[in-house]
Amino acid sequence: MTGLGxxxxxIIGAGIAGLTAACALARHGAQVTVLERAPALEETGAGLQLSPNALRVIDALGLWPQLEAISAPSQRVELFDTAGRLVxxxxxxxxxxxxxxxxVHRARLIELLADAACAAGAQITLGHEVTDLPKADLVxxxxxxxxxxxxxxxxxExxxxxxxxxxxxxxxxxxxxxxxxxxFMGPGRHLVSYPLAKGLRNIVAVVERPDWHDEGWSHPGDPTELRAAxxxxxxxxxxxLAQVQQVSLWGLFRHPVAAHWQRPASDGPALVLIGDAAHPTLPFMAQGAVMAIEDAWILADCLARAPMAEALARFQSLRQPRCQRIVAAANGNARNYHMRGPTRAVAHAGLRAISTLTPGLLIERFAWLYDYDPTSIAAQG
Structure with missing residues (x-):
């Protein structure tokens, strides 16, 4: 085993991908610095859904007790029509x-990961705008x-x-x-909601509309406009929606999964992408944060097992096909949630029939997603 000592x-960015990578790499003995341009790890974002494929990494990092304390359980997913009837x-x-x-609230997860990264020996530098590549073996x-x-x-692009x-x-x-x-699914729009810990409820509402809004999730929106939609x-x-007092607004964009995730060292440091930098996704499979956590563990594991150039190439080969499949599935859900007319009626009737006759079948369609164990992937083959 090569090792990272x-x-x-x-690491550029102190989000979920960067901080999880810092935890995993520092535990392997690497000298890790996280560079974040924000002056503080702010209370940005809202709720996240974490499925078992990500929680296997959280467990392997020894962070499950802390994660359990700041999160709430999710026992089922329910689909409804616009009238609130179960589909x-x-x-x-x-x-x-x-x-x-x-x-879990994103800010609580960021706080947990930042504390764990520092405890493992990583250094986090806030208020650092990266204008050129840092001097390091790997960026x-x-x-x-x-x-x-x-x-x-x-x-x-x-x-x-x-x-x-x-x-x-x-x-x-x-x-x-x-x-x-x-x-809650309607023609051209849908709304997702779930409870978080500490007495909060998360709401994400999506509407098809031609006018353009910037990417990012921190643009202020109008609660009255949300209620009208x-x-x-x-x-x-x-x-x-009657309780909403503040709301953020953002446009949803499709990006291709990156063709090139990594570059070995040549006249500068080696480079590699993880998280949204490599594979931005629409938020319709609840896997954006999950893919970032998977990436972080597998990258660290690859680097611990092989020389850097070989490890980076293996990392891309392991991650790219899976992330492409997840992004494609999220694109498909965007269409499925927003069906109109007879197509919508037929699809909802089919879902009701399957839920009644073979209720476990719908969940097992996602076995490929949830059975994935990032903590064993790099050791295979």
């Missing part, structure tokens, strides 16, 4: 009792959808606007809230 590694239920607790699914681009490292490997705009909000959660992720939805949706 003498390697200096600079389908995926009972995770019943049909995948061996697995853990959790719901990891964990700098998100507007990555400055990705163009160095792939050249300039133009994302495709999906003509969908999303709102994100937090409201107080009702007492005894169901431990479920609930999706979902005024015809029933069930608990009107009550939830």
């Amino acid at each position: 003498a390697s200096s590694i600079s 389908s239920r995926l009972d995770l607790a019943k049909y995948r009792p061996q697995d853990r699914f959790r719901l 990891i681009g964990a700098d998100g959808i507007k990555s400055r490292i990705r163009p160095r490997l792939n050249g300039p 133009t994302p495709f606007f999906t003509k969908q705009t999303a709102w994100r909000a937090l409201i107080p959660s009702e007492p005894g809230a169901a431990p479920a992720s609930q999706v 979902f005024a015809h939805f029933g069930g608990p949706v009107p009550g939830w």
